[in-house]
Every structure is written in C-alpha cells, then in structure tokens.
Amino acid sequence: MDALKENQVLAPFGPDAPFRKKVRIVRIEANVNRVWLCILGSKRIPRAYDFARIKRSLELQELIEVEDRPTARVPTYDDAPDGSRAICDEAWNRLQPIRDDLDAFFDERKRAALMRSAAKEAGVDLATLYRTVARYFENGQSKLALMPRYLCANARQNQPEGQKRRGRPPREAPPPGEQAFVFTDDSREAVIDLLMNSERFATFEAAYGTVTYRLFTETVDGESRLLPPHRVPTRSQLRHLIKQIDRGFAFTKRQIGNEFQLKLRPLAGGARDLAFCPGFEYQIDWTGTQVDLVAAFDRNKVIGRPSLYFVVDMKTGVIAGFHVTLESASWETARFALVHAFSPKADFCRRLGLDYVEADWPISGVPARLIGDRGELIGMQSMRVVEEALGCELVNARAYRGDDKPYVERTFGSIKSALLKQLKGYGPKRRNRDGEPNPRSRACLNLFEFNRLIARFCVTWNSKRLARDSIPDAILGDSSARATPLGLWNWGLRNQGGKLRAIDRDVLYRHLLPQVDAKMYADGIHFRGGVYRSNDLRPLGLQSRARRDGPSSVKVHFDGARPDHIWLWLPGTRELIKCPRADVSGDRTYWSFEDAEQAVGVKGAKRRAEATPTELGRTALEHERIKAEDLAMREKRASTTPTSMATQRVRTNRRAEAQIDARHARINAGVLTPPKTARAAHSKAVPPRRNKLQDKFLQVFQSS
Numbered sequence: 001m002d003a004l005k006e007n008q009v010l011a012p013f014g015p016d017a018p019f020r021k022k023v024r025i026v027r028i029e030a031n032v033n034r035v036w037l038c039i040l041g042s043k044r045i046p047r048a049y050d051f052a053r054i055k056r057s058l059e060l061q062e063l064i065e066v067e068d069r070p071t072a073r074v075p076t077y078d079d080a081p082d083g084s085r086a087i088c089d090e091a092w093n094r095l096q097p098i099r100d101d102l103d104a105f106f107d108e109r110k111r112a113a114l115m116r117s118a119a120k121e122a123g124v125d126l127a128t129l130y131r132t133v134a135r136y137f138e139n140g141q142s143k144l145a146l147m148p149r150y151l152c153a154n155a156r157q158n159q160p161e162g163q164k165r166r167g168r169p170p171r172e173a174p175p176p177g178e179q180a181f182v183f184t185d186d187s188r189e190a191v192i193d194l195l196m197n198s199e200r201f202a203t204f205e206a207a208y209g210t211v212t213y214r215l216f217t218e219t220v221d222g223e224s225r226l227l228p229p230h231r232v233p234t235r236s237q238l239r240h241l242i243k244q245i246d247r248g249f250a251f252t253k254r255q256i257g258n259e260f261q262l263k264l265r266p267l268a269g270g271a272r273d274l275a276f277c278p279g280f281e282y283q284i285d286w287t288g289t290q291v292d293l294v295a296a297f298d299r300n301k302v303i304g305r306p307s308l309y310f311v312v313d314m315k316t317g318v319i320a321g322f323h324v325t326l327e328s329a330s331w332e333t334a335r336f337a338l339v340h341a342f343s344p345k346a347d348f349c350r351r352l353g354l355d356y357v358e359a360d361w362p363i364s365g366v367p368a369r370l371i372g373d374r375g376e377l378i379g380m381q382s383m384r385v386v387e388e389a390l391g392c393e394l395v396n397a398r399a400y401r402g403d404d405k406p407y408v409e410r411t412f413g414s415i416k417s418a419l420l421k422q423l424k425g426y427g428p429k430r431r432n433r434d435g436e437p438n439p440r441s442r443a444c445l446n447l448f449e450f451n452r453l454i455a456r457f458c459v460t461w462n463s464k465r466l467a468r469d470s471i472p473d474a475i476l477g478d479s480s481a482r483a484t485p486l487g488l489w490n491w492g493l494r495n496q497g498g499k500l501r502a503i504d505r506d507v508l509y510r511h512l513l514p515q516v517d518a519k520m521y522a523d524g525i526h527f528r529g530g531v532y533r534s535n536d537l538r539p540l541g542l543q544s545r546a547r548r549d550g551p552s553s554v555k556v557h558f559d560g561a562r563p564d565h566i567w568l569w570l571p572g573t574r575e576l577i578k579c580p581r582a583d584v585s586g587d588r589t590y591w592s593f594e595d596a597e598q599a600v601g602v603k604g605a606k607r608r609a610e611a612t613p614t615e616l617g618r619t620a621l622e623h624e625r626i627k628a629e630d631l632a633m634r635e636k637r638a639s640t641t642p643t644s645m646a647t648q649r650v651r652t653n654r655r656a657e658a659q660i661d662a663r664h665a666r667i668n669a670g671v672l673t674p675p676k677t678a679r680a681a682h683s684k685a686v687p688p689r690r691n692k693l694q695d696k697f698l699q700v701f702q703s704s
Helices: 051-059 082-094 096-100 111-122 126-138 185-197 204-215 235-245 256-264 331-342 346-351 380-389 406-418 447-462 485-495 505-512 542-549 586-590 593-611 615-640 650-669 678-685 692-703
Strands: 009-012 023-029 034-039 047-050 063-065 217-220 223-226 281-288 302-304 307-313 319-325 369-372 393-396 515-521 524-527 530-532 552-559 562-570 575-580
Touching: 023 126, 034 051, 034 126, 047 051, 051 063, 082 096, 082 111, 082 126, 096 111, 111 126, 185 204, 185 235, 204 217, 204 235, 281 331, 281 406, 307 331, 307 406, 319 331, 319 447, 331 380, 331 505, 346 562, 380 393, 380 505, 406 447, 447 485, 505 552, 505 575, 515 542, 524 552, 524 562, 530 562, 542 552
Parallel strands: 281 369, 369 393
Antiparallel strands: 009 023, 009 063, 023 034, 034 047, 217 223, 281 307, 307 319, 515 524, 515 552, 524 530, 552 562, 562 575
C-alpha cells in the first residue's frame, strides 16, 4: 500500500519508524510537498511534515496502514446518552467557524487570528478550543469524533441490561468473542531471549519496536505486517515483564556487560599484585576541585573552578605528577600532567617558591605502562604519541571498573578531605542558593597559590606513614626502608629494579606538549597575552624579517604550568629554542596564561575607550566630563547651601528654566533679537533705585 489518502491511519513498524505512535493523515498538499499529520493520543493539533518522506516510509514499510478504531464507544449518534449528545453538539457548534474556513486554519499565518475569533465567538478560552480541534482531527473529522469516549455520560442513569460495565474501555479492545493479549510461557521466553541477546537499546521505545517487529508480525502476500492490536503486547505489559526479569540489567540504558562488571563480578586480588616494581605502571585521572579561584591580576574577578589531574604509581602509591587546568578533561590537558610526571620536579618547585630539593620528590622518567580513562587516552593521537614516540604501553580502563586505577581514585578522596575542604572558596558540587552563602564570594586563591598548595600536598602525601595493610611483606624485614610511599619507591628501585626510562627534555616536549601557532613581531614572539624573546633568535633573523615584512606565524610548544617561557620549534634544525617571557615584572611573575590573556583583554578595552575613534567614544568621554563637573558643583553647593534649601522650590525653578529655554529657542529661530550685553538688558528691564534725598534734590532742580 503506497498511496496516501486523508483520514488514513498509519502505525510505526520496526525500529526505524519515523514515529513512535500511530498517526492520522488530516490533509494532503502534494503540490507543495506537505502533508498534515495528527499523532493519536498526543492531544495536539495537526502538524506539517514532508510528503515525500512519509510516502517513502510507507513504501519501505516503516509505516503500515492499520484499521481505524471506532470514533466513539457508541454505535450511532441516536443511541448515545443525552449527556453525551449535549457535549458533542456543543463542541460541534464551537468548531463551526473553523470548519467553514479550513484553508485559513492550515495557513500558519492566519491560524492564530482565526482561533482567537472562534474562541471569542464561542465564549471559551483558547486552550479549550485547541483541545476540541485536536479531538476533531485526531478522531476522523466527523461529528462522532467529538463524542465522549465512554458508554454512559449520566452517572445517575441505571446500567442497561445486557450492556458492558460502565467506565472507560481499554484503548485497544479485542473484537467480540476474542481475548486481549496475555503473555504465555512461549512468548515470555521469546521476549526474554531477544532482550538478553541484544547489546543495547537507546530508549524503551526502541526496545518495544524491536520486540514487536521481530516477534509479533505475520506475512501476508509476501509482506510483513504487524499483528492486530489485541494480539500484540502493550507498552505497559512489556515494562512489567522487564521489571520482573530484571536482575540488575538495565536493557534500555547501558550494556549488560557493564552492569555485570559493576555489580555482579567476583573480586580477585588487588591491583598492586599486577605491578612488578616501581615505575612499571602509572595511573592518570582527573577530578573537579569544587574550589573557586580568582585572577592574579585582579582578585575581584572570579575565574571559576579548576580541574586537577593526578599521575600515581600503582606499585607504591606515590604521586608522580599533577596538573591544574581551567579547561575540561581531554588529551590536550592530560598531556601536561604527563610532562610534569616524566620531568624532574626540583625546577618546578623552585619556580613555585618551595624550598624542596630533588630528594624530596625524585620521581622522573617514562614508565612501562600507562592506564587512564577512555575519555583522555583513547584515540589515534594519544596512541601515536605515547606508544610510538615514547615507547610506553597505553591501556584504557574498562567501563565501570574503578579497581583498574584504585590508587589515583583514592588520592582524590584524600586531597578533598585533607586540603580542598579547608580552602576558602570550597563549595558543594551543585550550588544551592536556598539560604546558603555563595562560595564564589569567599574565593581568594589564584592559580599560582593553588598550585603551591597542591605541590605541598603531593610532597606530604609521598612522605606520610602507610597503613599496615598497605606495606608489602617483603619490606617488613628491612630496617633501612621507611613505610611511606617514597620509602617504598626507593626500596623498590634498590631491590626490585625500576622500569623508568630517562628521556631527553627536547624529545619529551616535542611529543607531549601541544604545538600551536604564535605571532613573531619585531619585539619578540606574542603568545597568549605575553611577549617572549631569546638571544638565540638574533642569528636566525626572524625579528629583523618581522620588522621589514610584518608579523609572521611560527610554531611553538608551551607548558600550561610554565607560563614563564615557551619553546620555538624549528623544523629545519629539529630543535627547540627556549624563549623566556620578557614582560615579567612585579606581580606578573606569578601570572598564568589565563591571567595574561584576561589582562590583555582589560587593557585593550580601556585603550579603546580612551582612544575614542568613533562618535560613540566621544559621547562617552563627554558624559564622563559632565559628570565630573556636576560632582564638583554639587560638592561646592553642599558646602554653602543646606540640603533642605537645595531641594525646595523645584517647580518654581523648573518653570523659570523653561522660560529661559523658550527665550533661547526664539532667539535661535530669529523671532526675537538678543540683547547686546547682559548689563544693557538688565538696565532696561529694571530702573536704577534712588533714595529720598536724591528724589528731593531732583525735584528742586527741575522747579528752578
């Protein structure tokens, strides 16, 4: 059946069906490639869909034609109860303006006005009219479509003899003489086998579509068709069956194997038994700190919560490296933690202002294996860098297997309870504003200070006393060994032989640190808010060429934890040139890349405001000047005039100012001639005052 016609009911068939419920074709407009459909049971007005797409789904049997259910639970209009007929007549009259002008209703530009006028004429609200329209189109565009879908509308009326019991009948009632669907032993086992053998269902609707498509179909004339509704399980029946047979397996959300690994698998041994010696396997993972930080250049600016990466040795539990970042978890941020773990720590601690020596944190080198989450280490780029370039075996932790990297997970819990919860700015994972103070208002640490605290915690963690169960039996008889993670590390290197391999600094940076583009100017390399220079650049002539030809693009490597310098990559010589930051002075010594970028943005905004290249900028400056002059006048007036006198006679002052403004407008229009000077105008308007002696002298002089 590949022809579409109005009032045709289509049902979804198979997991690839475009709809999840039955739909009714309300109107076909093939000339504009549009068809109006109404989803049964949605209680919504018809919507427009692509005509070619619906027709193709019908040809591919993704939609199949089904029989239309009765529009009402009464045989005819005359056999309906009086109450049902009254409700039907009222709704039918309510739709009279819409039925007379269906073209306007299906025109989305005219529908709103038509619905408002029809609702006003019927004396109902828009919501009631929309529900009535939805029932009319959903049930077949006839008067019986508006009939209440139950037997007896009058509750006081006695039950007719031989009639079914009162109440709303089932949605898919079986034909007379047949029974509705009930799970038998065979059908139950078939559904269970299908669900158990399927790996994944995105939603319950996908599971229901697969079950009905594979188990409840029949072949008619060489075509597969869905069985009648009363011979197919309903959604409620399938949900109930899944709930009965569910033993910790969620069919609609995740794979069964993951649930088994999470809840039902047996535990055999510990992760430390798989490590032969220190440096054999490193574990890497990240966590949220829940501590809000501030910018180094302006402590009033909150920069949010950073993420913390840890790299932990599995044999000893010693922390090999860490990285604090404001970005999300990815391979680009995880590689910074690996650089710190594989490099010596003395220079890093010295840059943070900590007086630690190499013996306090002696871990450096590349391990034999590296295990981490699939989010950071899965992919061709990480495999190519870690396995091929560094010669380290890369292992991805299994889903729902926290015991694959238990020591790094335990480190996260320890640092939160021992350090992070005591810091200013720490707050819950989800901020609750119901009476609780906002943790951002207490933020006071910047990235530099936060890195110092994390480094101190790492050194303290490596030197803490281990529990009795965490100490290997082989070390108990050795009096020279200390029961600390660092003590286990040193003892393992002496007695078991470590697997760490030393690596050249340039090789490590070239493969692990990201390579990005920067701009070479005459004064140096401009990168992320800083200027970097080196004496080794002068023989190359890069700065001279930039002074002559303009800025050019160069490739640089950078360490997110070391903003004080970058490395310039020269493909011809295959070497890295270290370029220290030239604009480091004062407090900027402790700035990070993020602080420098934000400071450059603030400086640029201030420069643009002061430059006033446009009329908008000039207007802003003029406004600032007027405000400054007004503030000065207010201060002068406040020193001479009381506040009560300054706020009185507002209407009188307003009327006088309006008269002066009107006089100026008449002068500007040429209607009134302005006075020559203020003194002349004043002398004409107000005659000079004379005392009595002057008047008498003038009178005597005139009489003589």
